[in-house]
Amino acid sequence: MRRPMPPLAELALVRTKEFVREPEAVFWVLVFPLILAVGLGLAFRSRPPDRIPVAVAEGPGAGAAAAALSRSPALAVSTLSPGDGREALRTGRIALLVEPGPPPTYRLDPTRPDARAARLEVDDALQRAAGRTDPLRPREEPVTEPGARYIDFLLPGLLGLNLMGTGMWGLGFTVVTARTKKLLKRLVATPMRKRDYLLALVLARLVFLVAEVTALVGFGWLAFGVAVRGPFVALALAILAGTFAFAGLGLLVAARARTVEGVSGLMNVVMLPMWLLSGTFFSYERFPEAARPWIRLLPLTALNDALRAVMTEGHGLGGVLPELVLLCVWAAVSFGLALRLFRWS
Amino acid sequence: MPYHPPVREAAIRCRGLRKSYGDVRAVDGLDLEVARGECFGLLGPNGAGKTTTIEILEGLTGADGGEVEVLGSTWHDGGSRLRERLGISLQETQLAEKLTVEETLLLFRSFYPQGRDPEEVVAALSLGEKRHARVGKLSGGQRQRLAVACALVGDPELLFLDEPTTGLDPQSRRELWAVVERFKASGGTVLLTTHYMEEAERLCDRVAIVDHGRVIALGTPDELVARLHAPHVLEFQTDPPLPPSLLRSLPGVAEEHVNGSSTALAVRSLAETVPALLASADAAGARLVSLATHRATLEDLFVALTGRHLRDA
Numbered sequence: 001m002r003r004p005m006p007p008l009a010e011l012a013l014v015r016t017k018e019f020v021r022e023p024e025a026v027f028w029v030l031v032f033p034l035i036l037a038v039g040l041g042l043a044f045r046s047r048p049p050d051r052i053p054v055a056v057a058e059g060p061g062a063g064a065a066a067a068a069l070s071r072s073p074a075l076a077v078s079t080l081s082p083g084d085g086r087e088a089l090r091t092g093r094i095a096l097l098v099e100p101g102p103p104p105t106y107r108l109d110p111t112r113p114d115a116r117a118a119r120l121e122v123d124d125a126l127q128r129a130a131g132r133t134d135p136l137r138p139r140e141e142p143v144t145e146p147g148a149r150y151i152d153f154l155l156p157g158l159l160g161l162n163l164m165g166t167g168m169w170g171l172g173f174t175v176v177t178a179r180t181k182k183l184l185k186r187l188v189a190t191p192m193r194k195r196d197y198l199l200a201l202v203l204a205r206l207v208f209l210v211a212e213v214t215a216l217v218g219f220g221w222l223a224f225g226v227a228v229r230g231p232f233v234a235l236a237l238a239i240l241a242g243t244f245a246f247a248g249l250g251l252l253v254a255a256r257a258r259t260v261e262g263v264s265g266l267m268n269v270v271m272l273p274m275w276l277l278s279g280t281f282f283s284y285e286r287f288p289e290a291a292r293p294w295i296r297l298l299p300l301t302a303l304n305d306a307l308r309a310v311m312t313e314g315h316g317l318g319g320v321l322p323e324l325v326l327l328c329v330w331a332a333v334s335f336g337l338a339l340r341l342f343r344w345s
Numbered sequence: 346m347p348y349h350p351p352v353r354e355a356a357i358r359c360r361g362l363r364k365s366y367g368d369v370r371a372v373d374g375l376d377l378e379v380a381r382g383e384c385f386g387l388l389g390p391n392g393a394g395k396t397t398t399i400e401i402l403e404g405l406t407g408a409d410g411g412e413v414e415v416l417g418s419t420w421h422d423g424g425s426r427l428r429e430r431l432g433i434s435l436q437e438t439q440l441a442e443k444l445t446v447e448e449t450l451l452l453f454r455s456f457y458p459q460g461r462d463p464e465e466v467v468a469a470l471s472l473g474e475k476r477h478a479r480v481g482k483l484s485g486g487q488r489q490r491l492a493v494a495c496a497l498v499g500d501p502e503l504l505f506l507d508e509p510t511t512g513l514d515p516q517s518r519r520e521l522w523a524v525v526e527r528f529k530a531s532g533g534t535v536l537l538t539t540h541y542m543e544e545a546e547r548l549c550d551r552v553a554i555v556d557h558g559r560v561i562a563l564g565t566p567d568e569l570v571a572r573l574h575a576p577h578v579l580e581f582q583t584d585p586p587l588p589p590s591l592l593r594s595l596p597g598v599a600e601e602h603v604n605g606s607s608t609a610l611a612v613r614s615l616a617e618t619v620p621a622l623l624a625s626a627d628a629a630g631a632r633l634v635s636l637a638t639h640r641a642t643l644e645d646l647f648v649a650l651t652g653r654h655l656r657d658a
Contacts, residue, residue, distance in 0.1 A: 001447055001464045001476075004455035014444060014452050021443040021479075181439035189405055189435065190456040190499070191428040345405060 007192055011200030015174070016207050025170065029208055033162040033216050040158070041151055041224055051076035052118045054096045057085045061100035068129030069098070074121045096122055155220040156307035157280035159213065160242065164274065164300050166212060167246030168267055171201050172254040176263045185345035195339055202247040202335075209243055217311075229314030238310060238320055241327035242303035248334030249299065255341040274300035299330045354417065356381045356503050356534040357402055362411035364397050364558075371397040372408070373558035379551075381502075384525070384535040386549035388542075388643060390653070394558035395538040396436055399507050402536065403433055416503060429457055432501030434492045436508045436538075442481030446472050446491055449480060450498055457499035470494045470524060486517025493524060504528055506537040510544060522548060542643045554647060561650055569646050575599035575611035576641045579618060582607045582634040583626050591629065595621045611641065 004010055019025055053076045056066045062079055069077045080088060085097040089107055095118040099105040104126060108115040128134075178184045187197060217235075220226035228235055253270055257263035277284060278300035287295060295301050306323035309315040317324075357379040364372040372394045379385040387395045400406040402413060404420040404427070413419060416430055440449050450463040467473055470490045475483060483491065489509060496504060506525070510518040518541075525548055529535060539545055545552050546566045554562040554569070562569055570576055575597075592601045592610065597617040602609045612618040615638055626633055648654055 001451070001467070004451045004463070007455045010452045010455040014441070014448060017448065018441060018443045178441075182435060182437070183439060183441060185405060186433070186435055186438045186440070186495075189403060189428070189431075189433040190453060191425040191458075192456040193425070 008196045008200055008203070011192075011197055012203040015200055015204035018174075019170075019204065019208065029162075029166045029170070029212050030215055033158060033212070034219055037155065037158055037216060037219055038223070040154055052096075052114050052121065053078070053094045054098065054118050054122055055080045055085050055088055055094045057082040057097060057099045059100055061102075061104075064129070065098055065100045065104065065126065069122060069125050071129075072121050072125040075118070075125070098122060098126075149224075151220070151224045152226055152312050153283075153308070154281065155216070155224070155226045156311045157304050159216050159239075160278070160300055160304040160307055161275070161280045162212065162216060163209075163239065163242050163303065164246045164271060166208070167205060167243055168250035168253065168271060170205065171247055171250030172257075172263045172267055173260065174201060175251065175254040176257050176260050179258065179343065179345070180260070182345070188344045194342065194344070198251055198335070198339060198342070201251070202244065205243055205247050206240075209239065213239055226311070228311050230310035230319075231316050234310045234315070234317045234320060235307070237317065237324060238303065238306040238327075241324045241331070242299070242306075244331035245299045245303070245327040245334070248331045248338060251338035252334040252341070255338045256343045258343075274298050277301065279304050297326070299327055302326045302330075354381060355379060355414070356383070356416060357385075357536060358412075358414045359402065360412045362398065362401060362413065363409045364394075364401060364406065365409055370558055372401070375411070375555070375559055377553060377560065379534065379536055381534050382529075382532055383550045384529050384537070384548050386545040386552040387536070387538040387555050388540065388545050388552050388647075389538075389555035390540060390647075393555045395555055396507055397558075398555070399505055399536065399538055400435075403431070403505050404428070429459070429499065430502045432496030432499055432504045434489075434496045434504075434506045434509060436511070438492045438495075440480045440488070440491060440495070443479060445477050445479055446483070447476045449491060450494060453495040454498045460499045461497065463498055466494050466498050469497070469527070471520065484517075486513050486520065489513060489517065489521060490524070493521065497524075497528065501533065503534045503536070506535065508538055508540070510539070510541065518544070545643055552643065554643070554650065556647075556651055562646065566643060569643060570641050573611075573641050573646055573649055575613050577612050577615050577638060578641055578645065579610045579612050579615065579622070579636075579638050580607060581610075581622070581636040583631040584634055585631055587626060587629060587631055591625055595625065597621075607635075611645070 005013070052074060054069065055078045056062045056069065058079060058081050066077055066079050069075050078094070082099065085094070086107070088094045089097045089109070095108065095112065095114045097107040099107065106119055106122060108119055110116060175184075188194065217228065221228075249270065253266045254263050257266060277287065277295045278298050280300070284292060284295045284301060296305070302323040306320040306327075309320050309323075355378050357377060359375065359377045362372050362375040362377075363370070375394070375398055377398075387398060389395050397406060401408045402415060404415070404423070415423065415427060418427055420427070444452070446467070447463070450466060454460050454463050467476055470493065472487065472490055472494060475487055480488065480491065493506070493509065496506070509525070510521050513521070522544070525535060525537070535548070537548065549566065551563070551565055552569060553560045562572070564572075586606065586608070589601060589603065592598060592608065595610075595618055597613040598610050599613065600611040610618065623633070644654070
């Protein structure tokens with residue numbers, strides 16, 4: 001048998017082994033985020049813009065109007081009886097119904113965004129068919145630059161979300177299970193230093209972190225061409241700071257819970273607001289301006305902002321320093337509080 | 346063999362220990378003194394306060410009142426230096442199931458600045474064949490041996506064992522007893538809780554019988570049993586059974602219990618009662634089917650002290 005290493009190293013090693021021997025945990029940390037990325041990537045893949053469905057009501061002049069509209073690449077045109085046309089409009093299957101004139105009538109619900117786009121396209125097509133000439137002929141330059149797509153926005157957010165989830169659930173469940181089995185009590189009956197136990201949990205996280213991050217970033221790069229434009233050092237430091245912050249929060253949430261149900265509830269209370277607010281799936285700029293400074297204080301917001309700044313916008317360490325400092329403060333405060341509040345039996 | 350209390354300093358000393366959980370007084374003014382090199386047993390039914398007491402002594406639970414001194418220091422000033430000198434096996438410790446025996450022992454060994462070679466501990470507890478087995482795959486006896494191995498790997502001066510053999514088969518129980526006896530032979534002090542008479546009588550130099558959070562009797566197993574007015578038990582069956590009034594009139598009978606067809610008499614002296622019993626059976630025309638005698642046990646003492654049996658109290 002080998003000689004024992006220092007307690008912190010033994011604790012971290014043991015935790016790593018326990019994790020690797022738990023197939024479900026490996027699934028949640030490594031496979032699940034990939035499935036999520038594939039699913040969202042497919043849903044939001046780049047494709048030609050949708051044609052807006054519009055219809056022409058049957059009657060005199062309907063054929064000419066339909067022919068004129070069909071020339072527009074932005075419209076999908078059908079011809080319906082007036083009754084069916086109104087029904088289709090009412091149920092949202094078409095965005096606009098043209099009742100041929102003269103003058104023609106456009107029926108639409110102006111509160112629907114695609115109805116207004118449809119009105120512009122339909123009017124444009126009919127006016128031109130009626131002989132309007134355009135004094136200006138602007139050039140169009142389509143933007144498909146990498147970095148501006150939804151997946152470019154989404155992937156750093158998913159990485160942040162995954163770091164939060166695995167950090168908090170991983171540590172929270174480990175701690176509460178060890179507590180219910182009285183393993184914590186057995187450990188504090190030894191001369192083990194309590195902070196070594198908690199630190200080892202955080203350190204063991206780092207081992208899987210490399211695999212977790214490589215899987216997500218590598219997948220994003222290979223499958224969707226999401227590149228890391230900033231320096232890798234900045235990315236690594238942002239990920240480290242985020243990991244420590246969520247490991248600390250995970251320990252804090254699990255500091256006193258006695259049951260897995262109890263800790264699950266608390267985890268959800270802590271994480272759900274960040275799922276919604278922290279700009280993972282959509283930008284938090286959509287929230288009222290007064291709320292944004294508070295949202296920016298949340299650890300997931302800081303992590304997402306830092307990851308996007310490095311990956312998408314190509315910022316270096318200097319550009320994400322405030323976020324990194326904020327994450328380190330979260331880590332230090334939550335770890336300190338957790339150590340103080342921790343219930344060992 | 347008469348017991349001579351060791352003159353060395355006390356390993357454990359506690360006075361007026363009190364601990365309540367809500368309205369329940371788990372420990373209610375308990376005094377205890379365990380000498381170095383002694384194996385001391387806390388004997389009592391479930392809920393008597395044994396585990397609460399031992400966990401207060403282990404520094405895992407705070408007492409509401411009273412004084413505790415372990416190996417010459419209190420938990421207040423002892424801290425982790427004190428822990429280095431103790432080995433602890435909790436009641437039903439569940440060690441991490443995904444780790445192997447060897448990994449578990451290395452982990453516990455790493456916590457102690459000085460300790461025993463894990464290799465040697467594995468051998469001493471006959472876990473050699475299982476060293477690469479996961480804890481989750483071990484039998485109850487093997488798990489319990491591993492729990493004791495984790496307590497011994499720091500080379501403690503004082504070993505706390507909370508119900509070390511509860512739920513084990515007789516074979517595993519004897520194996521564990523041998524381990525405790527070896528530890529004692531090497532000069533170690535042991536405090537154990539149990540509700541097995543046999544265990545207390547075999548391992549313990551002294552026993553405290555605990556009930557409702559207090560010590561109700563204290564002494565060597567022999568001394569305690571000798572305190573009974575009737576230290577012998579006479580069990581027999583006759584056909585037809587003898588009437589209780591006749592039994593009570595026999596010389597030296599303190600108590601009689603009828604269990605179905607068999608009768609147990611607590612008696613002062615076998616020499617006094619057995620001939621009288623045989624004569625009365627003969628006179629009544631009853632045939633003796635069986636006759637057995639044994640010395641009263643701690644169990645009998647507990648019944649005599651509390652009127653309840655240990656297991657169902």
